[in-house]
Amino acid sequence: MIGTIIGFITGFFLTHKLFGALFGAFLGYFFYDRNQKSGARISGEELQQAQSLFFKTVFNLLGHIAKADGHISEMEVKLTEAYMDKMGLTPEHKREAIRLFKEGASADFNLQDALTTYRTLGERSPNLSQMLLVYLINLAMVDGGLDAKETEILQQVAAGIGFSRVAFEQLLRMVGAQNSFGGGRQTSKNDLALAYEALGVSPQTSDADIKKAYRKLMSQYHPDKLMGQGLPEDMIKAATERSQEIQAAYDLITKSRAG
Numbered sequence: 037m038i039g040t041i042i043g044f045i046t047g048f049f050l051t052h053k054l055f056g057a058l059f060g061a062f063l064g065y066f067f068y069d070r071n072q073k074s075g076a077r078i079s080g081e082e083l084q085q086a087q088s089l090f091f092k093t094v095f096n097l098l099g100h101i102a103k104a105d106g107h108i109s110e111m112e113v114k115l116t117e118a119y120m121d122k123m124g125l126t127p128e129h130k131r132e133a134i135r136l137f138k139e140g141a142s143a144d145f146n147l148q149d150a151l152t153t154y155r156t157l158g159e160r161s162p163n164l165s166q167m168l169l170v171y172l173i174n175l176a177m178v179d180g181g182l183d184a185k186e187t188e189i190l191q192q193v194a195a196g197i198g199f200s201r202v203a204f205e206q207l208l209r210m211v212g213a214q215n216s217f218g219g220g221r222q223t224s225k226n227d228l229a230l231a232y233e234a235l236g237v238s239p240q241t242s243d244a245d246i247k248k249a250y251r252k253l254m255s256q257y258h259p260d261k262l263m264g265q266g267l268p269e270d271m272i273k274a275a276t277e278r279s280q281e282i283q284a285a286y287d288l289i290t291k292s293r294a295g
Contacts, residue, residue, distance in 0.1 A: 086266025099140025
């Protein structure tokens with residue numbers, strides 16, 4: 037919005053015409069506001085701080101969710117460690133992740149304080165916030181599904197980082213459907229309903245709108261873009277896999293419509 041306003045004023049000042057003002061507003065939006073909304077790249081010390089905060093938030097919240105039912109079972113610990121391995125963490129990062137996980141599972145962990153600390157990064161990088169929720173949803177589902185307490189905490193987290201209830205529930209359905217296309221397995225026409233859900237569309241959606249939804253998702257999970265916003269390099273594997281799952285779902289839809 038700031039870029040649009042400044043562009044409008046500058047354009048009018050230079051040309052003294054409405055067309056010039058509107059053109060200036062367009063340039064202000066295109067070169068400033070659009071980048072702000074999509075999460076502009078950050079660099080240097082600021083990027084390192086963003087990576088550290090994202091890493092800490094992810095594993096603190098994973099621990100908090102795992103403790104949702106009052107205790108963490110041995111099976112949950114093994115599943116969590118396997119999930120960390122799947123992420124592709126370095127040994128050093130894995131040790132730190134386990135420490136942060138235990139910190140989040142402790143009785144004195146304050147969820148609202150953690151969300152407040154993260155919120156500034158999330159407001160600047162909405163794609164990163166979506167990736168945060170994807171990590172949390174996947175871990176919560178790692179034992180086969182979500183229980184009521186896990187769902188409640190996920191809803192609190194989503195609300196705390198700016199997701200509406202409707203947006204969170206749609207993401208929950210999409211992540212579950214996208215997971216069905218993981219592992220490079222062969223798909224069939226029986227998966228078509230899941231493919232539509234994975235893209236957040238329906239069989240009634242036009243080809244053009246399906247392509248638009250697909251491109252938006254691929255942009256949101258683009259590894260380079262996420263790394264530029266603060267996603268640690270050794271956590272990028274999940275974003276890459278998510279992109280592959282979205283691609284598989286889109287390919288199934290386009291193939292079914294071509295036939």
